[in-house]
Amino acid sequence: MPELPEVETVVRALRQPLIGRTITGVRNDWPRHIGTPTLDELRARIHGCQVKAINRRAKYLVFSLTQGETLIIHLKMSGHLAVVAVTTPSNKYVHTVFELDNGQELRFRDTRKFGRVYLVQDPEQILGKLGPEPLEADFTPEVLQERLNGRTRALKPLLLDQQLIAGVGNIYADEALFYAKLHPTRPANTLSKNEIEALHNAIQKVLRLGIEREGASIELYVKPDGSKGDMQNAVAVFRRTGDPCYDCGRPVERIVLGGRSTHFCSNCQK
CATH class of the missing domain: 1.10.8.50 (Helicase, Ruva Protein; domain 3)
Structure with a gap:
């Protein structure tokens, strides 16, 4: 399972191609990938949201969006995120795709299907019980x-x-x-x-x-x-x-x- 350093590496790599982009749609062939809300509600709420920032909390990727929304992704055992051109051949293990406004997509490949996607207005709903960040100054x-x-x-x-x-x-x-x-x-x-x-x-x-x-x-x-x-x-x-x-x-x-x-x-x- 990707741990703090792996997730931090992914976060840093995704900032350049994603910050400032607008999400125009979501495709999904494995509804259980979506932890909350329902797939239909996620599609409706995330449409038109712009990515403002991408950060990490523990092993979660946290995407701060406009319209008061926060997209949270946990890669679990086998998750992989990549931003690619819409014309890039797909992979049978890609189960959730976020379509972007520039002809690219954020693809969530997950061989073992343990990963989860959450869209919330209060990130503490998902992250609230986590312990302190071990690399922060206040972790003494x-x-x-x-x-x-x-x-x-x-x-x-x-x-x-x-x-x-x-x-x-x-x-x-x-x-x-x-x-x-x-x-x-x-x-x-x-x-x-x-x-x-x-x-x-x-x-x-x-x-x-x-x-x-x-x-x-x-x-x-x-x-x-x-x-x-x-x-x-x-x-x-x-x-x-x-x-x-x-x-x-x-x-x-x-x-x-x-x-x-x-x-x-x-x-x-x-």
């Missing part, structure tokens, strides 16, 4: 400590909780825990102040690295232009099972924790 070690206080869950599944911290997923949770030297099964309430600071710094380090490298093309993720990101070539532990740890040389291990593959060095992470 003290904020992280406050959010971990009293929690007995293992660190790895806790970091995936979008109400705790927004945008961290499987790749970057594994990477952050490696750089913080914390074992993924460690109960959150056992961390010292120094360990919390290390985790805070590691979360920000790996997310910034992921953005710098334009995401990790490990499974289905590619950038809007179809090219790959480069974070997969910079991971320390994720999907490196059996390979030597870059710090100590011991084999990277894999376990399933909270239903998710988890990669770590049992020698370096305590």
Whole structure:
């Protein structure tokens, strides 16, 4: 699933071709792609709306439109967005298309059909329960400590909780825990102040690295232009099972924790 760095990369790529454009229509062959409102209502409300801004909140793309509307898209496991000419041959996995006023289209390709599209006037309807943005200035070690206080869950599944911290997923949770030297099964309430600071710094380090490298093309993720990101070539532990740890040389291990593959060095992470 695209995580914070992948979604941020998509947002940055879509701003130039979309901001200032007007949406003139919507095509859809998979109504369940539309989370809210109904497809017919979405078509009626979004027609004639101009794209004013595109931002990211957690793993959501947030399109601020005129007429008080906000278009929100979650890519889920396999979603891909691209702006192409209307004459570009289609793909059988493109299920939602936003027609634009300049002969182009924003196409939402979604192989596994888990992605969702929302059109709301109050973005908090969809985004209101999300945790803090980990790269914002107000996300401090003290904020992280406050959010971990009293929690007995293992660190790895806790970091995936979008109400705790927004945008961290499987790749970057594994990477952050490696750089913080914390074992993924460690109960959150056992961390010292120094360990919390290390985790805070590691979360920000790996997310910034992921953005710098334009995401990790490990499974289905590619950038809007179809090219790959480069974070997969910079991971320390994720999907490196059996390979030597870059710090100590011991084999990277894999376990399933909270239903998710988890990669770590049992020698370096305590």
